[in-house]
Amino acid sequence: MLKRVQHDGRVVTDFTRVAAIDWSGAKGRRHKGIAIAACGPGDAPPELIAPGHVWSRREVLDWLRERAADSERWLIGMDFSFAPPRMVRGCYLPGEDVPGDARGFWAYVDAKCADDDLGAASFLEEHHRRHFYFGAADGKKADFMHFRQCELAFNAKGGGKASTVYDAIGAAQVAKASFAGMRLLHHLGDALAVWPFDEGPPGQSMLVEIYCRAFIRMGGARGLKLRTMDDLNAVLARLGSAPAAGAAYSDHETDVLAAAAGLRQIAADPLYWQPKDMGPEIARTEGWTFGVD
Structure with missing residues (x-):
């Protein structure tokens, strides 16, 4: 066991x-x-x-x-x-009317997305575009680098360089996978x-x-x-x-x-x-x- x-x-x-x-x-x-x-x-x-x-x-x-x-x-x-970071700014998507707990937010993400196969690209690309970094046209990448407390702990202890769900560019980005995963968590109930x-x-x-x-x-x-x-x-x-x-x-x-x-x-x-x-x-x-x- x-x-x-x-x-x-x-x-x-x-x-x-x-x-x-x-x-x-x-x-x-x-x-x-x-x-x-x-x-x-x-x-x-x-x-x-x-x-x-x-x-x-x-x-x-x-x-x-x-x-x-x-x-x-x-x-x-x-x-x-x-879930996205919340502790550092007090809201998952500052300036937006979104739930303040993880399960409520999973339901919110799912309700916003009609993407195939529990995808969530539209959540980033259409519904809340200003919160995500897709390239230089969005401004300084550093302005989007908001982390959860576990990622800050991981980085501080030399675990590596954790990614943030607000970075939607490059092969290492975890944004689309994470929001698609939140849809799965909602459907899993x-x-x-x-x-x-x-x-x-x-x-x-x-x-x-x-x-x-x-x-x-x-x-x-x-x-x-x-x-x-x-x-x-x-x-x-x-x-x-x-x-x-x-x-x-x-x-x-x-x-x-x-x-x-x-x-x-x-x-x-x-x-x-x-x-x-x-x-x-x-x-x-x-x-x-x-x-x-």
Whole structure:
């Protein structure tokens, strides 16, 4: 069993399976950037779910609903920001009449978007264009660099350079994926508890926000990409996992294989369930990336 433990040492949930999902905000109905890996307890190697399949976002939503209904108790990490920054400016979109809590904001994003397959490009490009950086015509990029408290903590501790959901340019941007993810969270409803916004009853499967490549660093790799099976299996070994099967994987696939093993390794550590800088207001409005202490 993988035990979720509160800071006082009490077991809240026993997880029997762990999964990691690399997400995509790309336009269209099928997305090569989506990948899912899962593993059981112990050192069982993580395995891809539906290898070779090109997922839609709605298929991922259906897969999550199925996990909520089955007999296993899942801890599932998804790689996107579950909410925008709010603490630094007091509002997700200053000057706009938008909800002030995460669940209300997820519903707001969904109501604004008619994009295919839970996409949210129109939210950035049409409905709230002035809040997002798309290029030099928008002004200084630094004026859009607003971060959540967990991202500030991640950056301050040398975890890397976290992105902001207001930066909508470049290959590293997370904006469109994050707002598409907020639509998914709204449609998911209460089928799964979403940490840290929900406590969730004991025994319920749970969804957490992750940063896949932080687990690659946790596994001792210097770069952000695992280019060979030897690289992947060296990271998995440091994350307490047996080697992965197979001959070659894409970057998205190695990301989720490493993240599933890493999430399993830290799931029982109270440190990550009760980050010292995450108070109730942050938990209600911004959330937190699981794995940032």
